[in-house]
Amino acid sequence: MLNVIVTGGRDYDDGPFVSETLSKLHASRSGPITRLVNGGARGVDTFAKDWAIANGVQVVTVKADWDRFGKGAGPIRNREMAFGYPDSTLVAFPGNSGTKDMIQVALDHGMMILQYGEPANNEPDLFGGLRSSFAHV
Numbered sequence: 001m002l003n004v005i006v007t008g009g010r011d012y013d014d015g016p017f018v019s020e021t022l023s024k025l026h027a028s029r030s031g032p033i034t035r036l037v038n039g040g041a042r043g044v045d046t047f048a049k050d051w052a053i054a055n056g057v058q059v060v061t062v063k064a065d066w067d068r069f070g071k072g073a074g075p076i077r078n079r080e081m082a083f084g085y086p087d088s089t090l091v092a093f094p095g096n097s098g099t100k101d102m103i104q105v106a107l108d109h110g111m112m113i114l115q116y117g118e119p120a121n122n123e124p125d126l127f128g129g130l131r132s133s134f135a136h137v
Contacts, residue, residue, distance in 0.1 A: 001032065004036050004090070006037070006044055007098070009044060009099060010095075012093055013043070015050075019051045022036075022091070030089075032057075035058045036049070039078070040063040081105075092116065
């Protein structure tokens with residue numbers, strides 16, 4: 001059984017890749033995925049949530065409270081996911097600063113991290129220098 005937290009960009013638009021990746025992980029020796037935690041944003045979070053619902057996987061959405069915390073809401077939410085679900089594996093898709101923060105939080109918590117995909121032309125390589133700390137699939 002596998003609990004995952006997903007992270008990735010709001011503007012990442014390859015929903016079929018997210019679904020295919022989660023399906024492969026679900027069917028792997030590490031799977032099945034029993035719980036999928038997401039941040040409730042568009043892009044990767046939405047694609048992953050839709051996949052989980054379609055596959056009968058429990059979905060937990062931890063939304064950022066932008067009204068209360070402003071720009072700090074995303075990092076606060078990322079820490080809530082890590083503290084609330086410490087037995088999870090982080091599944092990281094391409095993204096920007098919020099994704100980078102979630103990866104750092106997961107590293108700080110000793111979580112296993114699986115990186116999928118490569119950054120698009122307009123996205124920074126968030127994983128440079130950290131690649132040896134987790135699996136690039």
